Amino acid sequence: MLFTFNKNFYNLQAVKSTIKAYRELADFKVEEDHKIIKVRVKNVDEEAKGVIEDEFCNYVLAEMKNG
Numbered sequence: 001m002l003f004t005f006n007k008n009f010y011n012l013q014a015v016k017s018t019i020k021a022y023r024e025l026a027d028f029k030v031e032e033d034h035k036i037i038k039v040r041v042k043n044v045d046e047e048a049k050g051v052i053e054d055e056f057c058n059y060v061l062a063e064m065k066n067g
Contacts, residue, residue, distance in 0.1 A: 001040070001041040001042070001044065001052075001053065002038060002039070002040055002041070003038070003039040003041065003053065003056060003057065004036055004037070004038050004039075005036065005037040005038075005039070005060065006035065006036060007032075007034070007035055007036065007037060008035075009064075010037060010060060010064060011064065012030075012032065012037055013063075014060050014063035014064045015030065015037050015039060015060055015063075016030070017063045018056060018059045018060045018063055019039070021059060022052070022056060022059070024045075025044065025045045025048045025052060026041050026042065026043055026044040026045060026048070026052065027041070027042045027043045028040070028041055029042075039056075041056075
C-alpha cells in the first residue's frame, strides 16, 4: 500500500506524527523528494485493513490543522 502527500499542502511533521500514532497497526516507511511525501505501508493489522487508508489520511489532515 502506498500513500502520497503533496508537499504544497502537507508537511512531513504531520505525516510522522500520524505514523507514530498508527505504528502498532502496520509497518511504515517514509520516502520524500522535493514535491511528494510517500508512505509505504506493509503488514497491516487484519482488523485495520479495510479502513487504514482513509483513517490514516484523515489523521494527517487533523495533524495539519492542529499542528
